[in-house]
Amino acid sequence: MKRVDHAEASSHFIKSKEHLEFHDRRLWDLRQKRDREAEAIPEWEELRALASAIKEHTLSHLGDYLEQFERNATANGMRVHWARDAAEHNQIVYDLLGKQGVEILVKSKSMLTDECDMRPFLENRGIEIVETDLGERIQQLDGEPPSHIVVPAVHKLRGDVAQVFSRTIGTDPKKSDVPYLAESQRQHTRPYYLKAGAGMTGANFAVAETGSFVVCTNEGNADLSANLPKLHIASIGIEKLIPRIADLGVFVRMLSRSALGSPITQITSHFRAPRPGTELHVVLVDNGRSERLGMEGFWPSLKCIRCGACMNTCPVYRRSGGLSYGATYSGPIGVIIDPAFNLRKYSALPFASTLNGSCTSVCPVKINIHDQIYRWRKVIAERGQLPMVKKEAMRMAGKVLSSPKLYRMAVKAAQAGLDYLPRSMIYNPLNAWGRQREVPKAPKASFREWYLKNR
Amino acid sequence: MTSRSEILARVRRNQPAAVALPEVPLFDAVVHDFKTNLERMGGEFVSSLDIRKQFPEAKVICSAVPEVAGNRALPEGPNADPRELEDVDVGVVRARFGVAETGSVFLSEAEFKVNALGFLPQHLVVLLDMKAIVPNLHHAYRHPAFREARYAVFMTGPSATADIEGILVRGAQGIRSLTVVAC
Numbered sequence: 001m002k003r004v005d006h007a008e009a010s011s012h013f014i015k016s017k018e019h020l021e022f023h024d025r026r027l028w029d030l031r032q033k034r035d036r037e038a039e040a041i042p043e044w045e046e047l048r049a050l051a052s053a054i055k056e057h058t059l060s061h062l063g064d065y066l067e068q069f070e071r072n073a074t075a076n077g078m079r080v081h082w083a084r085d086a087a088e089h090n091q092i093v094y095d096l097l098g099k100q101g102v103e104i105l106v107k108s109k110s111m112l113t114d115e116c117d118m119r120p121f122l123e124n125r126g127i128e129i130v131e132t133d134l135g136e137r138i139q140q141l142d143g144e145p146p147s148h149i150v151v152p153a154v155h156k157l158r159g160d161v162a163q164v165f166s167r168t169i170g171t172d173p174k175k176s177d178v179p180y181l182a183e184s185q186r187q188h189t190r191p192y193y194l195k196a197g198a199g200m201t202g203a204n205f206a207v208a209e210t211g212s213f214v215v216c217t218n219e220g221n222a223d224l225s226a227n228l229p230k231l232h233i234a235s236i237g238i239e240k241l242i243p244r245i246a247d248l249g250v251f252v253r254m255l256s257r258s259a260l261g262s263p264i265t266q267i268t269s270h271f272r273a274p275r276p277g278t279e280l281h282v283v284l285v286d287n288g289r290s291e292r293l294g295m296e297g298f299w300p301s302l303k304c305i306r307c308g309a310c311m312n313t314c315p316v317y318r319r320s321g322g323l324s325y326g327a328t329y330s331g332p333i334g335v336i337i338d339p340a341f342n343l344r345k346y347s348a349l350p351f352a353s354t355l356n357g358s359c360t361s362v363c364p365v366k367i368n369i370h371d372q373i374y375r376w377r378k379v380i381a382e383r384g385q386l387p388m389v390k391k392e393a394m395r396m397a398g399k400v401l402s403s404p405k406l407y408r409m410a411v412k413a414a415q416a417g418l419d420y421l422p423r424s425m426i427y428n429p430l431n432a433w434g435r436q437r438e439v440p441k442a443p444k445a446s447f448r449e450w451y452l453k454n455r
Numbered sequence: 456m457t458s459r460s461e462i463l464a465r466v467r468r469n470q471p472a473a474v475a476l477p478e479v480p481l482f483d484a485v486v487h488d489f490k491t492n493l494e495r496m497g498g499e500f501v502s503s504l505d506i507r508k509q510f511p512e513a514k515v516i517c518s519a520v521p522e523v524a525g526n527r528a529l530p531e532g533p534n535a536d537p538r539e540l541e542d543v544d545v546g547v548v549r550a551r552f553g554v555a556e557t558g559s560v561f562l563s564e565a566e567f568k569v570n571a572l573g574f575l576p577q578h579l580v581v582l583l584d585m586k587a588i589v590p591n592l593h594h595a596y597r598h599p600a601f602r603e604a605r606y607a608v609f610m611t612g613p614s615a616t617a618d619i620e621g622i623l624v625r626g627a628q629g630i631r632s633l634t635v636v637a638c
Contacts, residue, residue, distance in 0.1 A: 043482050
């Protein structure tokens with residue numbers, strides 16, 4: 001499998017200044033809104049500590065909680081299925097749809113179904129799938145995966161959406177005002193809720209003590225998908241478990257505040273049992289999670305509640321765009337999850353970080369994201385997955401940095417080099433730092449020279 | 456070996472060392488105002504309501520409460536089809552309780568009668584007894600309704616989206632407006 005080249009892929013995104021600047025600004029705005037919400041709650045840090053402890057407790061007793069959830073959900077009248085991987089998940093969903101002769105499936109946002117590549121699997125078997133979340137629908141109609149786990153089309157501007165919609169759902173290509181585009185999608189999607197044979201949702205939380213699951217959304221699409229067709233299927237990763245209903249207070253208070261800077265999502269739905277006369281199926285999906293649970297140093301990534309706060313704050317993510325990660329999960333949380341799926345394919349991703357730790361400090365469940373990024377780098381180096389240029393650069397840097405004499409010579413050479421070397425020596429394919437940016441002017445004297453003169 | 460037993464076996468083999476489960480306090484320090492928070496989320500708050508005046512264009516009104524008379528009966532009985540609500544302009548329900556911290560109202564199948572009443576109509580009117588407002592979500596999640604209801608939802612203002620350029624559009628795919636009436 002081909003290694004994802006994040007830097008190369010991001011160069012396509014960076015080409016459009018307008019897109020890049022908007023993307024950076026929009027996500028930073030979400031980060032600031034998150035800060036305002038967090039600062040308004042005096043117990044915020046206590047909530048983070050609670051959330052982290054509840055998740056760690058659950059993961060350390062996950063087997064028992066999964067069984068408790070299954071027992072209660074089944075007693076409530078839900079059907080619970082277990083999928084060890086993506087293929088089994090897709091097959092279970094397909095069989096459920098087939099049994100009822102479903103031809104149209106309306107679905108709300110679920111990163112898990114993206115992770116499982118479910119859409120092409122079902123479409124190849126003749127099922128029409130309508131993504132109902134606006135951002136997700138834009139991406140579906142444009143043939144692209146979501147670029148952000150909360151705001152899937154954040155890398156697009158209104159003109160891009162106008163083009164996609166005029167091509168696919170017949171909007172006026174000259175009209176790109178946002179309410180018009182959103183209203184057009186509403187009008188186009190609503191008939192599907194009425195004719196769909198099944199609705200599908202993901203879940204943000206699954207509560208063991210009640211056998212219920214929670215879906216947090218803003219558009220009303222998840223509840224239309226779940227409350228109109230006679231079949232509702234929910235795909236849930238096994239790490240979504242929490243023990244008690246009371247724990248939801250902690251997580252629901254933080255989820256939308258961390259994600260969008262709003263105190264709660266417009267609609268927070270709790271599904272405990274099917275409507276009379278309908279079927280409600282839950283697919284519990286492993287797909288590598290139980291393996292990750294046993295990975296020393298990496299298992300805390302399973303605490304993630306998918307708020308996206310780490311992405312919004314990450315300078316690399318904001319300036320490279322989610323699609324350049326070439327994976328279902330992008331940004332800081334992505335770079336610590338993706339290598340567990342495929343080390344070789346995603347071995348470049350942990351290097352898409354400045355290790356500034358901002359991701360860790362905004363994470364509502366206190367995942368040590370930047371520590372894990374660093375840890376992955378070590379694993380990748382140990383397993384011989386570093387690209388040649390980086391390996392050579394690191395080998396040289398190691399030599400130079402371990403010898404004061406060599407280091408001083410290198411500093412002198414760099415000072416001279418930056419001033420006198422031809423541009424092609426600095427701005428060339430071997431020097432990633434020379435791409436998309438000007439290398440700063442070197443100071444006349446190094447700190448050491450200044451110190452020796454002035455001490 | 457079934458997938459279920461394979462997954463559970465691997466989970467149990469790989470579980471990290473046991474971590475204790477903390478108790479969740481009620482966090483009562485901050486006093487929240489329901490109306491302010493509801494309005495922030497795009498909801499409207501009124502102390503009394505003449506539904507015809509509020510929605511002069513409305514042709515079809517479907518009410519699940521005795522206080523307000525609609526002109527469309529709720530689909531009832533074992534073969535009731537929620538899709539019959541497709542052309543409803545205004546739905547009317549009574550919330551079980553409200554949450555001051557977020558401006559949310561709690562609704563379940565007991566209040567909706569037909570769950571789609573909260574999403575298919577163009578507008579939703581929610582009656583709320585102001586004495587039934589809890590301070591925050593920690594209090595809310597202690598309510599026994601979460602152990603009884605098949606389907607329970609916090610609705611906070613109308614459906615909304617900001618998926619294009621972060622521009623907020625109220626009235627995404629569900630209701631276009633949510634009006635809470637104190638009574």
